[in-house]
Amino acid sequence: xxxxxxxxxxxxxxxxEENRTVLDGLRPTSDDDWLIVAGDVADRVEEIxxxxxxxxxxxxxxVWVPGNHDLWTHAKDASQLRGVARYQHxxxxxxxxxxxxxxxxxPVWEGPGGPVVVAPMFLLYDYxxxxxxxxxxEEGLAVARAANVxxxxxxxxxxxxxxxxxxxxxxxxxxTEQRLAAIDPxxxxxxxxxxxxxxxxxxxxxxxxxxxxxxxxxTADWHVRFRAxxxxxxxxxxxxxxxxxxxxxxxxxxxxxxxxxxxxARLGLDVTRLLPRQILPxxxxx
Numbered sequence: 001x002x003x004x005x006x007x008x009x010x011x012x013x014x015x016x017e018e019n020r021t022v023l024d025g026l027r028p029t030s031d032d033d034w035l036i037v038a039g040d041v042a043d044r045v046e047e048i049x050x051x052x053x054x055x056x057x058x059x060x061x062x063v064w065v066p067g068n069h070d071l072w073t074h075a076k077d078a079s080q081l082r083g084v085a086r087y088q089h090x091x092x093x094x095x096x097x098x099x100x101x102x103x104x105x106x107p108v109w110e111g112p113g114g115p116v117v118v119a120p121m122f123l124l125y126d127y128x129x130x131x132x133x134x135x136x137x138e139e140g141l142a143v144a145r146a147a148n149v150x151x152x153x154x155x156x157x158x159x160x161x162x163x164x165x166x167x168x169x170x171x172x173x174x175x176t177e178q179r180l181a182a183i184d185p186x187x188x189x190x191x192x193x194x195x196x197x198x199x200x201x202x203x204x205x206x207x208x209x210x211x212x213x214x215x216x217x218x219t220a221d222w223h224v225r226f227r228a229x230x231x232x233x234x235x236x237x238x239x240x241x242x243x244x245x246x247x248x249x250x251x252x253x254x255x256x257x258x259x260x261x262x263x264x265a266r267l268g269l270d271v272t273r274l275l276p277r278q279i280l281p282x283x284x285x286x
């Protein structure tokens with residue numbers, strides 16, 4: 001029997017037929033494999049729930065965090081819930097499926113590389129990943145708009161009942177920081193968030209202004225403070241592994257078909273076979 005693994009994938013965007021084919025190939029190699037789903041499953045509630053249900057029936061445990069697409073209130077979605085109400089609806093749907101969310105007790109991975117606390121988080125962003133030469137979010141957003149870089153979140157990701165996405169982000173940060181601080185200090189963690197926890201991964205963005213919608217400076221040291229064995233994120237559609245302060249940061253996204261097909265052509269391989277990404281036990285570096 002294969003060694004149990006803690007695995008991760010993000011940005012499945014299953015509304016694309018090609019991505020649904022990739023989804024069909026996401027299978028465990030052990031009866032004890034866990035799967036982290038780091039956001040952006042789909043744009044509509046029905047597709048999100050159906051996908052998580054499918055994965056939960058395959059893997060021993062599934063851990064989900066929301067991405068921005070999961071939180072969009074799209075005009076064609078049967079559910080018109082917004083903001084916190086939409087998020088809580090998805091949490092309730094996950095609980096009915098047996099899928100863990102940021103609102104549930106953190107599970108402990110006891111397999112190879114463990115014990116490790118797997119901490120799913122929902123943190124959003126606060127426009128603090130500023131473009132060069134700007135000092136405030138208002139200046140940064142003005143520069144982004146001038147460059148014709150505006151995230152669709154501005155139109156579809158509503159913060160209700162919070163007055164802004166920044167206010168929602170700061171509330172999530174305060175709550176999550178308190179929960180992380182309460183983890184047994186003897187245990188390492190795997191921190192999971194859809195958006196990057198540090199600014200470094202955004203340095204390779206084709207459009208650097210988009211970093212405004214990619215995280216918050218307030219989590220820059222969380223991987224050190226909370227003893228991360230690894231950090232899992234998505235959102236950027238730039239799958240890779242980087243190391244900061246000795247900690248592996250794993251961007252686990254599939255992305256849009258045009259992106260992963262082009263990446264595969266450049267590399268001369270089927271990049272979808274690299275998913276899901278192995279988090280624990282830590283893969284050996286050649």
